[in-house]
Structures are given as structure tokens and as C-alpha cells.
Amino acid sequence: MLPTAAAAAMPWDRRAPEREGPPSAWSLLPEDLAARGCPGRPEHVFARLQRVRTWQPDRLFVAREIRAWLADHTDQSLPAILERHPSYDGSTKLVLGLADGQRIEAVHMPRHEADHRVTYCVSSQVGCALGCTFCATGAMGIVRNLTAGEIVGQVLALMRDLGPRCGESVHLVFMGMGEPLHNLDHVHRAVTVLCHPEGAGLSPWRITVSTAGLVSGIERLARMVPRPQLAVSVNATTDAARSATMPVNRAWNLARLRQALDAWELKRHERFIFEYVLLAGVNDTLEDADRLADWLGDLRHRHNVNLIPMNEHPHSPFRGPGEQRLQAFAARLHQHGCFITVRRSRSRDVQGACGQLVKQREAAVG
């Protein structure tokens, strides 16, 4: 493992922009509204702002005095939905525009008829600093972090546009553009706002933060309240292969990553999610499956492994493994007692891999 100083020298940290003008209304908790002198009952104002199903831009259903205060003291703009790409599998991939013209991607994934769950896959950054060689977002480099207001605004914009329908429970996964643990303060603030019972009322059990293995972030998140669920993108089983495809492994290798997971105390109902993107000829052998099971060790009873065939795109030379390899890999893990889900990327037909639509447009505009 490289010393921590090497990690510190890497271009991880791209702070969210300092906003000029008033703060985003979507990042303020009731206590923040009170501290800033908002008239009326802060919980009530917060609830009106956040409960998007009753919210209309021109009818906030609060007293005129409060509306005027909010207009003067907060920014109530939401990210704009610029493009909708519905997929044959029922999911919709969206491109959203931020106030400074940057673009991010999100995916709306309803389950099938009988299942009353809807999952939103959301972004935490514009681009990403980690540069994984199979990832379209990684090919963009890091542009900037999203603010907490932009993250909450992204979720509210999706809710207003596409549901949830009555009775659906909302699940949130930070598996869109960016490395959420590189933007942990804003991501955690957004999770806190979204889980407030007077607001959107999401549950931290239904929010998953996916990381490429940023150990410093995992160790911080482990102690945070509310604490969302953790997903870790493993994607290789030797340090040589992992460092070649995921530069973050040069700072925190597989052993150090495993150590951080040992220190994360799982609550009774919790499981780790491990993601494993299969790249043909790189990490898809039966020996890889054996090493993966070995690395999981005693976590094998408290996890789910998501096997994801590489979603091919022009910014990466890697290819998917083919059905036979995928099945053989899954079967081998199953023999080792692992719990497996094969996740064929939703909305594959509409450039399902995160960052692909934004990256594609970047290339088109030069």
C-alpha cells in the first residue's frame, strides 16, 4: 500500500462551488430555517418545501409572509430535466441540467407491477477523479462536486417528474456519476435532509452509497448518523489487476479495504453490497471467483454480490464477458456460499452505464 501522503497528493478533493447569493432551499433543515429567521413554524415550512407531491411552484401553501421570506432568503430552483430516455425494461435515464450549465445523469427504476418499490440512481459529482479505466464518468475527469442542495434537488426533481406513485417506497442508490465518498459532507447532508420525517421521509436503510473503495471515506461514514447502507465496487481480485483498472487501489489496496469493512459494524438487518463488474479476459476467470470468495471470508454471510457485465462504451477498450463466462463465474461463487445477483445494467439500450450520455454529448460539442 502507498503511504497516506500519496493519497493526499492525489486530486481527490474538488469542493462544491461556493454559492453566491442565497442558499438552496433544499439543503436547509428546520433548525436552519429557524436560525435564519424564517417566520412561521420551521417544521411546517420545511415539510411544505420538501413534500413534492403536493408542491407546486406557484402554490407553496404557506402564508404570504413566509413565501416572501423564502423568495428573499433562499434559492428554490430545482435541477432541470433536459432529456428523458425511456428503456424497454421500464426504467428511464434522465439528463439533468444544473444552474451553471453542468449536466448530470440519474435513472428512475420502477420494479415490476407487484413490487411497490422504485429506485432512483443518482449522481454525487460532475465527473469523477478516480479514473477507473472501464467507466465513462471516469473518462471525464472531475469537474466538480454537487452541493447538498443539488443532490436533494435532483431527487425532488425526479419525484415530481416520475413518481413515486401512491404507496411506492423510494430507494436511493448513489451509483450515478461520481464517487460519493469524495463528496461526503454534501452527500451526508443530503441524506440527512431526505431522511427527515417531516420531509421526503426516506429511510437510511433504503439509501445505498456506493464507493470504489475510498477507505478514508468508509471510515468516516461508518460513524455518521444517519448512516446509509454501503456498497463497495471490488471489480478485481489481485492488487495488480485492481490497481491497473482502479487507481484508487494504489492508495488503499484490497487488504486495507477489507480491514475497513471489518471495522464497519453491521446492524442486525444490514448487509454489505459488493459490486463486481466483469471485464472479459481481465477479472472473469474461475480463479478470480475463488479469490473473491476468499477475500470476502467471513463476510460471506452478511453480503450480496452484484455481478455486472461490463456495459461497453467507446471510452473504454474493455468488453463484457459473454453469457457462458458470466454463468460459470456466478455458479462458482454460489458453490462458495455467496449470495449473488446478476445485474444486467438497467436501461442498457439507452446508454445505461453512468456518465455515458453526458460524456457522449461532451464529445459531440467538441
Ligand code: SAH
Ligand atoms: N463511484 C462509485 C459509484 C458510481 S459507479 C463506485 O465506483 O462504486 C457505480 C457502479 O457502476 C460501480 O460499481 C462501477 O464499478 C460500475 N460501473 C462503472 N462503469 C461501468 C461499466 N462501463 N459497466 C458496468 N458497470 C460499470
Ligand code: SF4
Ligand atoms: Fe468514479 Fe465510480 Fe466511475 Fe470509478 S467507477 S471512475 S469511482 S464513478
